[in-house]
Amino acid sequence: MAWKTLDDLDLAGKRVLTRVDINVPVENGVVTDATRITRIVPTITDILDKGGTPILLAHFGRPKGKPDPDLSLKHVQPALEEALGRDVIFIETPSRDQIDSLPANSVVLLENTRFSEMEEANDPRMAQSLASLGDVFCNDAFSAAHRAHASTTGVAHLLPSCAGRLMEAELRALEAALGDPDRPVVA
Numbered sequence: 001m002a003w004k005t006l007d008d009l010d011l012a013g014k015r016v017l018t019r020v021d022i023n024v025p026v027e028n029g030v031v032t033d034a035t036r037i038t039r040i041v042p043t044i045t046d047i048l049d050k051g052g053t054p055i056l057l058a059h060f061g062r063p064k065g066k067p068d069p070d071l072s073l074k075h076v077q078p079a080l081e082e083a084l085g086r087d088v089i090f091i092e093t094p095s096r097d098q099i100d101s102l103p104a105n106s107v108v109l110l111e112n113t114r115f116s117e118m119e120e121a122n123d124p125r126m127a128q129s130l131a132s133l134g135d136v137f138c139n140d141a142f143s144a145a146h147r148a149h150a151s152t153t154g155v156a157h158l159l160p161s162c163a164g165r166l167m168e169a170e171l172r173a174l175e176a177a178l179g180d181p182d183r184p185v186v187a
Contacts, residue, residue: 004162006043009136011052015099017134018043018054018164019151021141022076023061031079038083043140043164045084048105055099055108055134056080056088057151058141065117073112080109099133113151120149127154140164 020040025032047054061071074090081088084107091098092111102108110133113119118126127150131137137159139152148154155161 004160006046006050006138006162006164009160009162011047011050011136013104014052014135015133016047016052016054016136016138017057017130017155017159018047018138019057019141019155020164022056022058022073022080024076024079026075029075031076034079034083037076037079039166040140040164041083043138043166044107046165047138048107051104052136053099053102053104053106053108054138055094055110057110057113057130057155059114059119059149059151060112061114063112063114065114065120067112067115071112071114073109077109080107094133096132113149116150118150120147122148122150122154124150124154126150127158131155131158134159137161138164140166 020043021036022040024034024036031037044054044056058073060073060076061068063071077088077090086107088107088109089102090109090111094108094110099108116126130151137155139156139161140163141152
């Protein structure tokens with residue numbers, strides 16, 4: 001397979017739109033299983049280590065294209081901060097000026113992408129709006145990669161793109177199983 005990873009792009013000084021899967025269970029405003037959050041930490045850490053600013057894009061639940069306070073990613077922010085051991089800046093309605101004014105080593109979490117009906121429709125206007133916030137796109141949401149949404153395929157067509165560490169591991173496993181598997185093969 002021909003795809004790029006975080007190792008193939010220069011991230012120094014770049015705003016890295018990073019599509020992640022943090023669609024985690026929440027009860028009474030508290031994350032009850034942070035497994036998906038801990039699995040994205042290597043990607044975020046690598047982006048930071050390479051001098052980039054990760055700007056996290058994610059969906060949460062099924063708000064049907066309308067804002068729903070119960071499905072705000074604000075509920076996930078504390079668990080994300082705990083997993084990363086650092087502050088995470090939550091932004092509901094971002095602008096490039098706002099993103100550019102942040103310190104270079106910031107981690108940014110944007111509001112639920114599914115609060116807009118344009119997300120699931122893969123509306124080019126939403127993809128362009130998201131792409132305007134970054135310089136590079138990193139997809140680390142293997143579980144959402146099959147969906148042609150604005151925050152997955154839409155943005156990937158507009159910015160230099162790569163796989164995050166979790167996506168890279170999943171793609172390598174698929175490549176090993178489907179490309180040249182160890183013999184004998186049992187299905």
